[in-house]
Amino acid sequence: MATNTEVDYAREKKGYINILLGLLVLTAVTFIQPQLFLVEHNFAIQMLIGLAKAWLILMYYMHLKGEKLIGATVIFSVFLVIFFFVVVLLDVANFQFGENSHITSEATSAGKSVADRHH
Amino acid sequence: MGGHEYVPEIATDRNGVEHEVQGWQDDFFGGKLGFWLFMLTEVMMFGSMFLALTYYFTLHHADFINASSSLNRYLGGFNTVILLISALTMGLGLLEMRAGNVKKAKLMIWATIIFAVIFLGVKAVEWSAEYSHGIFLGLPALQGGGAESLPFGEIMFFGLYFTMTGLHGFHIIIGIGIMLWLLKRINAGKVTKDHYILHWNIALYWDLVHLIWVFVFPYFYMIGAGDITGGVGHGH
Amino acid sequence: MSKSYLDAGETHCAIGHPKSVFWQWMLTVDHKRIGIMYAAVMFVFFFVAVFTAVLMRAELFYHGPQILDGDTFNQAFTLHGVIMIFLFIIPGIPAIFGNIVMPLMIGAKDVSFPRLNWFTFWLYIFGCIVALTSLFNFSITEGELVFNFADTGWTFYAPYSLNTGTNVVTTLVAAFILGMASILTGVNFLVTIHRLRAPGMDFFKMPLFVWGIYATAWIQLLATPVVGITLVLAIMEKYFGIGIFDPSRGGDPVLFQHLFWIYSHPAVYLMILPAFGIMSEIIPAFSRREIFGYRTIALSSASIAGIGYIVWGHHLFTSGMSDLAKTIFSFLTFFVAIPTGIKFYDWVATLYKGKIVLKSPMLWALGTIITFAIGGLTGVTIAMVGSDIHLQDTYYSVAHFHYAILGGVVFLLFAGMHYWFPLVTGKFYNEATAKVAFYLNFIGINVLWFPMFIAGYLGMPRRYFDYLPEFEIYHQVAGIGALILVAGLLLMFYNFISSWKSGEKAPHNPWGATTLEWHTETLPPILENHTKVPYVDFNPYEYHHGQPKVKFDYKTMQRID
Secondary structure: OOOOOOOOHHHHHHHHHHHHHHHHHHHHHHHHHHHHOOHHHHHHHHHHHHHHHHHHHHHHHOOOOOOHHHHHHHHHHHHHHHHHHHHHHHHHHOOOOOOOOOOOOHHHHOOOOHHHOOO | OOOOOOOOOEEEOOOOOEEEOOOOOOOHHHHHHHHHHHHHHHHHHHHHHHHHHHHHHHHOHHHHHHHHHOOOHHHHHHHHHHHHHHHHHHHHHHHHHHHOOHHHHHHHHHHHHHHHHHHHHHHHHHHHHHHHOOOOOOOHHHOOOOOOOOOHHHHHHHHHHHHHHHHHHHHHHHHHHHHHHHHHHHHOOOOOOOOOHHHHHHHHHHHHHHHHHHHHHHHHHHOOOOOOOOOOOOOO | OOOOOOOOOOOOEOOOOOOOHHHHHHOEOOHHHHHHHHHHHHHHHHHHHHHHHHHHHHHOOOOOOOOOOHHHHHHHHHHHHHHHHHHHHOOHHHHHHHHHOHHHHOOOOOOOOHHHHHHHHHHHHHHHHHHHHHHOOEEEEOOEEEEOEOOOOOOOOOOHHHHOOOEOHHHHHHHHHHHHHHHHHHHHHHHHHHHOOOOOOOHHHOOHHHHHHHHHHHHHHHHHHHHHHHHHHHHHHHHHOOOOOOHHHOOOHHHHHHHHHHHHHHHHHHHHHHHHHHHHHHHHHOOOOOOOOHHHHHHHHHHHHHHHOOOHHHHOOOOOOOHHHHHHHHHHHHHOHHHHHHHHHHHHHHHOOOOOOOOHHHHHHHHHHHHHHHHHHHHHHHHOHHHHHHHOOEHHHHHHHHHHHHHHHHHHHHHHHHHHHHHHHOEOOOHHHHHHHHHHHHHHHHHHHHHHHHHHHOOOEOOOOOOOHHHHHHHHHHHHHHHHHHHHHHHHHHHHHHHHHHOOEOOOOOOOOOOHHHOOOOOOOEOOEOOOOOOOOOOOOOEEOOEEOOOEEOOOOEEOO
């Protein structure tokens, strides 16, 4: 099995540019969203926009669309990372010693916030 | 230069049907698969760092938002666009190579390198600005328990900020290095219209570097954007 | 006399075509030679770590200090753990038999990336050198020669690893480099198994050893980067004070434990899965019949790899983790016993009504069924949170993992060495000596480690260089066991080395096995493995009345049965 099939240069290039435009639009949304809409869920929205961008990059720039085996390995790894996140965050979100722990109690963990410094 | 052309072996089954044996030589899919598997390790590595980041975001929600609001979103956003365009130039370069336009392919690779250098330059500007405000690894603001100390959550934020953007920048430097090497291999005639697995994989690598930034940027720069305090007041 | 891959000039090199035998070995990309070189280096380090263990057993023979002080003892168990884990058992079976045997078993001529394989071996050597540098790290403090090797235990827990004056950073760097070598081996083996199987060999016609290597490669690939970055973060913490694990800045040492064990638990499955693969090869060959439940054993390897990723928190039961997390991890941990149990039942079912050949590879396999069963079952007892609170960090845990790693992984590595010795060398070892060595090892491990379950249950803590007098008897029995074990090890290696030099020549397919690595014209195999790649339209363990069903004409690799 030698290299890939012939490339339709013009069509591929057009596709890349379209994806670029999509990514630029999403980047713009990233910027204006915190001022405009769904501001209480800022973090979730930002990550969702990131996911959308990542999906475009993976599918089209990285040519994952149509790749069966490689796509399956990517999905497996992503699920693994998600599992690590879910369980570790379940652990830390249910931290039982919040008031007494040196790293979270009011007494020890406070300081002069950077937001209160200059600007 | 043509050298030993690899001729695959043939295995014949009991019905006399011939089957081509896949050798380790000249295996485009194998080269692709191998590099994707390697990239999965980068996913696990940066994934673990995002895990650490989210760990402390959970413990110190308000501190993170305050710290984020102090970062320069415009420089960060500018870098996002630079990296985005560089991913395009890298992809176009590969397209040119596959279409046989070697000169244009090299031009695109050079363009990508230049964008990468600009990215690093902007990063250096950001870090110097933070340093001059006393926010840097080793400075009193990032030590615990002193008069100049930031709150614990902000120390965690900035510690991971410098670590993750630093590691990302390190991957950009490596990317520049392998792109320069790619140019050498093209000039030596080892990467051509018909044998471009190296170019393919390097383009994938650059897309991965971009992919990581797609999550680094909003996580550090945007969570504190737009005067959002997540419903919590300043401080702890 | 046809040529073998060991003959001078019979090898492919990464750079050029050297004439000298020395450079042919240094530059070889041949998977068989690379596997042998891994074995040579790994066993040297193995014996260094065994010596460290004997030193500790000697210190612990009587209570009170004898030959080591407390700090040096801490360095001793750190050294023992670092060498055994990072330099020996994690490269382990994949580096040796994954390299030598796996490509032969799938009918390939080499791995997918032979030059990467060569590079990976030397990366491993570089990691070993860095580890040695951290070992020979001395300084003069107040006129005294001070030995600076890390004293944190191989687990490098924060915050002690951040604050200790001993040289932790070099060891962390060594572990990182060795981890990279493990990852690259995983990549190479995964692509090899996906791409280079002989025509006709789909996944469910692969030998079970290949399934074991495949599942292991997934763990090498996805789990190792997590510890890699954890070690980098620990180094950055020490040098730049990023704060991530340092409580004085708000860092959480429990996060270090989470990240560390997210790798280190899957790592133990990385160790045992290839070993189980070896068991699955030996059992059918020495029962002269097809293995029972081929498909379930294959799928159980995949399940163990998968489940292994999600149970790491059982190492953190006493760390301050939340009760919710403890419950989740305890619940998930029990599941991993299921596919393991399936394998054991399938192996025993294979023995039933088989014609058992009680030669040394089979002795090792059968012995391991006993010792690993003990290791595995005692693991289940500490998977329960309640009992683990009492037994964590006692000798009970230490006995558990030594039964599982020494009595599971290492014993099966030795089984594989006996089984494939004729393949690799073309010679036979002395069978009577091998049997004696087995019994010494088997008796030794049980005398050494079984008392430790009791001592741990009664409260003997681990990593302690001194203890209350009531524990002395256990340490003394264990000390005797250690000497018996070491005698067995030395006898076994003496047998291998002297037989390779001057043992009798092995006949073709000496065990009458069915898998492809034995279907070469001569032993040892030629450089290109098989004369021609065969078409595989048969299952890996087809026996007919105790004899292999599939026969080949070795000139054409066509079936003649």
